[in-house]
Amino acid sequence: MSFSNKKSALKQGLIRCHQCGCIVQLSAIALEGKHLAPCPRCDGQLHTRLPNSFQRTAALLCSAFVLYIPANVFPIMIVTKFGVPEQHTIISGIISLINSGMIPIAILVFIASILVPLIKMLGLLILLWAVRYRWQRNMRLLALVYRMIAFVGRWSMLDIFMISILVSIVSSEALEQVLAGSAATAFAGVVVLTMLATNSFDPRLLWDRLGAQ
Amino acid sequence: MEQPDYNAAPLSLNKRRELPLVWILPIIAFLVSVWLVAKSIHEKGPVITIRFPTAEGLEVDKTKIRFLNVEIGKVTAITIDQDLKTILVTAQINHSAEDYLHEHTQFWVVRPQIGLGGVSGLGTLLSGAYIEIQPGDGDDQSNFTGLSNPPVLKHNQDGRYFVLETDDLGSLRPGTPIHFHGINVGEVLNYKLVAEGGLIQLSAFINAPYHRFVRKNTHFWKDGGIDVSAGAEGFKVRTAPLVSLLSGGIAFEASQEDNADSIMPDNTAFELFNSYEQTTQITYQNSLKYVMYFSGSVRGLAEGAPVQLRGITIGKVKKINVEVDEHSTAIRIPVLIELELDRIKGIHGDFHGDFKISDHELVTALVKKGLRAQLQTGSLLTGQLLVDLDFYPESKPREILTIGKYPEFPTTASSLDQFSTSAKVIMDKLSKLPLNELTAELNKTLQSLQTTSAAATTMLHSAKSTLTTADHTINKAGRTLTSADQTLSAAQQTLSTLKPGSDMQYQLHQMLLELTQAASSVRQMADILEQHPDSVIRGKQQP
Secondary structure, eight states: OTGGGSOOTTTTTEEEOTTTOOEEEGGGSOEETTEEOOOTTTOOOOOSSOTTHHHHHHHHHHHHHHHHHHHHHSOSEEEEETTEEEEEOHHHHHHHHHHTTOHHHHHHHHIIIIIHHHHHHHHHHHHHHHHHTTOOSSHHHHHHHHHHHHHHGGGGGHHHHHHHHHHHHOOOTTTEEEEEOHHHHHHHHHHHHHHHHHHHOOTHHHHHTTTOO | OOOOOOTHHHHHHHOOOSOOGGGHHHHHHHHHHHHHHHHHHHHEEEEEEEEESOOTTOOTTTOEEEETTEEEEEEEEEEEOTTSSOEEEEEEEEGGGGGGOBTTOEEEEEOOEEETTEEEOTTHHHHOOEEEEEOOOSSBOSEEEOBSSOOSSOSOOSEEEEEEEESOOTTOOTTOEEEETTEEEEEEEEEEEOTTSSOEEEEEEEETTGGGGOBTTOEEEEOOSEEEEEETTEEEEEEOOHHHHHHOOEEEEOOTTOOGGGBOOTTEEEEEESSHHHHHHOOOSOOEEEEEEOSSOOTTOOTTOEEEETTEEEEEEEEEOOEEOTTTOOEEOEEEEEEOGGGOOOSSSOHHHHOOSOHHHHHHHHHHTTEEEEEEESOTTTOOEEEEEEEOTTSOOOOOEEOSSSEEEOBOOOHHHHHHHHHHHHHHHHHTSOHHHHHHHHHHHHHHHHHHHHHHHHHHHHHHHHHHHHHHHHHHHHHHHHHHHHHHHHHHHHHHHTSTTSHHHHHHHHHHHHHHHHHHHHHHHHHHHHHOTTHHHHOOOOO
């Protein structure tokens, strides 16, 4: 593993400005109290790594996990037919889709609403775990996991889009009406929080400890 | 290549040990989740089971439980009970409705219903059936038995419950309407057979404000159908409202006797009369029973026949028996009557207020004055008899004696009895007539009459032939007259051609004119010949 033995930029005394991408030699900048001096080119704040990346990601991930429970337990959609309200959770919606023979759509909803958020959160958890306990094996697999998470993030908003379209289209109150349930808010929260968590995770942390021993 | 050691300083810059503000986010998320869960747990009240005979129209997670059309829970499971006869519905009740679940709380399934009483539950045609709840009192409970039929009375209406007692349910059912002067004011809720049997107690509900008319002397009667009664007073037809005609009904009427003070409290028992007729007969609580012995037949006297005092009903016949005296083998017919002396009033208001004597003493006094009972024909059409009370001052003075259970009221022979007695006398006299001899005489007379009539017949025959010849003659004369008639008409036609203006007449006229001219020419010629006779030879001379 010749590549993994390469030293990181930081170890070579270089940092990259997050705003303008200017490579700065650490030795050339002074310390201003606890912080680094601003970037000589764009005057932006220089960081060796994203500030508090681990803490932020962990906090956002925790919030997402917490919200994931009500998102699945409570009704995401309240369909009123002929004055009789019927509440659907995500799971019961998928089951009723299967029952009515729309298996492809059911699979799609299952992937978008249950599988993707879960995979995202578990992936982030693994990444955080790897950073915290300084795993040094399967590093490329972990990098792949990170890329997957970053790519798949936006697609889990599918449910929220579907509900918002249904609410606005089906609105003849006497016969049929669709309302978003409390789980819809929680689910939207899960999606947004996981995306923020992915963004705040600095994948360079994975490699920092490599070869430190 | 110089390799400065940057490892220690910059990395330590990144290690801030204080807790970042971002950790507020999971706390908020946690609190929100906890709040949501707590709210839903709080809203979820107790789980109850309700036993129903059938699950028709009930669906898991769809069928709601409603109170006054407000949703208070839903069905979460439907299972068949172990006895395989009923179903158990498990339902989740909202926390807010927890207080409704008591021992006497009632559940029933609301389905669309169409009946004589009206249409209900139409909304459930689209939305499906739902379970209605009627909160009751009692201990807390979570296992209930649902009603198979919706209770007739829903929710807490104003009004009063009364008990009606009858011995025959007839077509009365829960939901049977109760009418007051034709207004639907209440319903029968349920009925039960009293433990001893023979008496059925109906629970009835009268809506406010009509419960105020249920007073001490109010009478309820079965109003179901057309009531044709033939009694001593003739035929009577009464009909109930149409709904009652079809499905039976109950009606009541307030009595004039009562005022607003005597409104009866809840669950007062009333007798339910079988017909309107009965309510008018029995009106008074205080009654005196007497027994009467009539000589002769009581055919046509029925139980319930009126007892009248000079035509006014003051009582009725309760019972008619036959007794045989063991010693004398005499047959007696005791007629038990009931007098309702409350019907007799003093001239100035209440009778008993003026006279400080009991009813029985009053009757005794009246009998002393000559009051007697007599059987009379009430209606010639139906042949019903009634007991008539009147004064017969010339009758033997008698007292009221109490021999058996009841005091005996003296009677006098009925006018019918008197009539039949005299008729019997006449028949006896008739039977003594020498009918055989009379018939023989009559026979002879008839025979002579027969011969006379035969002679008369032959005479009539000859008269008939004479008349026939006369007829012929008349016929001939008729023909002669006909030909004369034809001649006359021909003459008339001829004459009619000579009418003024006709052709014939004009031609005649012309002919006459020409004749006149011819005559004058002849005269002129004669004159000329006279003066100039020579002109015959020489011709006419020119002047």
